[in-house]
Amino acid sequence: xxxxxxxxxxxxxGSAIAAMSLRNLVHCALSLVLTFAxxxxxxxxxxxxxxxxxQILVYVGAVSILIVFAIxxxxxxxxxxxxxTVTPWVGISVAVGAFLTxxxxxLASPVGKRIAAPAPEVSVxxxxxxxxxxxxxxxxxxxxxxxxxxxxxxxxxxxxxxxSR
Amino acid sequence: MTPLSxxxxxxxxxxxxxxxxxxxxxxxxxxxIGIELMLNAANLxxxxxxxxxxxxxxxxxxxxxxxxxxxxxxxxxxGLALSITIYRHFRTANVDKVxxxxx
Numbered sequence: 001x002x003x004x005x006x007x008x009x010x011x012x013x014g015s016a017i018a019a020m021s022l023r024n025l026v027h028c029a030l031s032l033v034l035t036f037a038x039x040x041x042x043x044x045x046x047x048x049x050x051x052x053x054x055q056i057l058v059y060v061g062a063v064s065i066l067i068v069f070a071i072x073x074x075x076x077x078x079x080x081x082x083x084x085t086v087t088p089w090v091g092i093s094v095a096v097g098a099f100l101t102x103x104x105x106x107l108a109s110p111v112g113k114r115i116a117a118p119a120p121e122v123s124v125x126x127x128x129x130x131x132x133x134x135x136x137x138x139x140x141x142x143x144x145x146x147x148x149x150x151x152x153x154x155x156x157x158x159x160x161x162x163x164s165r
Numbered sequence: 166m167t168p169l170s171x172x173x174x175x176x177x178x179x180x181x182x183x184x185x186x187x188x189x190x191x192x193x194x195x196x197x198i199g200i201e202l203m204l205n206a207a208n209l210x211x212x213x214x215x216x217x218x219x220x221x222x223x224x225x226x227x228x229x230x231x232x233x234x235x236x237x238x239x240x241x242x243x244g245l246a247l248s249i250t251i252y253r254h255f256r257t258a259n260v261d262k263v264x265x266x267x268x
Contacts, residue, residue, distance in 0.1 A: 005167045009175045016179055016202055020186030025194065032198055035179075039205055042172070046216040051230050055208075058234050063201065063241045070194050070245040074252040091188025099181035103174060111217075112170030120221040127224065127231075135228055142235050149239035153246035159253075 005045060012038030025071045033064045047119045050127055172213035180206035193248040193258045197241065204237045 015034035022028045036059035043052035106112050131139050183202030190196055208230045215226020252258045255265075 002167055005171060009171070013175060013178050013182070016182045019202070020182055020190070020195070020199060025192065028195065028198065032201075035202065036205070039179075039209060042175070042209060043212055045167075046172070046212050048212045048216065048227055048230070051208075051212060051227055051234075054231060054234055058238050059205070063238060066241055066245055067194065067198065070249055073249050074194065074258045088189040092185050094188060095181040095185035098184060099177055102177040102180070106170050106173045106177065109170075112168060112173060114169045114217050116166055116169075116217050117219070117221060122221075122224060122227065127227065130224060130228065138232060142232060146235060146239055149243050153242040156243070157246035157249050 005042075008038050008041045008045065012042065025075075026068070029064060029068050029071055032067065033060055036060045036064065047122065050122070050124055169213060169217040172209060176206045176209040176213065179203075179209065191259050191261050193251060193260050193263075194245070196260060197244045197248065200244075201237065201241060204233065204240075208233050208237075 012035055015031045015038065019028050019031035019035055022031065036055065040052045040055040040060065043049075043055055180203050183199040183206065185199075186202065187196050187199030190199065211226045211230040211233065215221055215224070215230075218226065248258060251263055255263050257263070
């Protein structure tokens with residue numbers, strides 16, 4: 001375990017805990033931005049530069065702005081609610097159980113001790129060529145999905161006019 | 166260099182934090198944030214397994230992570246639009262109070 005990895009991993013996990021446990025929703029969104037940025041750092045450490053920068057563009061840039069907008073638009077006018085369920089320990093124990101199961105599996109597996117091969121040559125050019133040849137059908141389906149999702153989001157969130165339905 | 170298990174443990178931690186948040190928080194947007202965290206943990210797994218695989222030059226894990234990021238973006242857009250509509254309709258974002266379809 002190297003020091004940069006420990007710092008980035010600690011930052012990511014800590015801000016994720018903060019994002020899920022803070023009471024103020026805007027603070028939660030800001031911690032979430034830190035988590036996404038930390039994940040981008042982990043991708044860069046793993047020599048996945050393009051995915052790391054995509055993570056910054058899509059998550060740190062777009063998704064977090066979307067979340068902040070949604071939080072501000074739905075800011076509750078009613079009195080402060082209880083932020084969690086009456087029995088939060090049920091969900092927490094389920095999560096802890098899931099983590100222990102996964103951690104035991106990871107630590108027991110011989111794959112976990114594997115050391116990385118020398119860094120592969122991955123340029124944006126080769127990625128683009130793959131996207132345009134081997135993965136062209138998934139790419140087109142993805143474009144269709146994004147268009148449909150965008151239209152759907154606009155239609156769902158559109159204010160219905162009085163008497164139009 | 167950190168062994169693969171380090172990345173897998175971080176990813177498992179992130180997944181479980183997201184799971185705990187999605188199960189315990191009552192605000193619809195916080196539930197969505199928990200789901201986003203779980204998706205990101207899965208992405209980290211893809212990248213880590215790609216980097217530590219025997220043939221990283223095939224770039225399969227990278228491609229999967231890229232597509233997964235695009236799908237997550239679409240999911241976030243639709244999910245947040247839904248939660249805004251729910252807020253407008255019920256005047257609350259608390260998922261426990263939205264129970265009109267409860268039998």
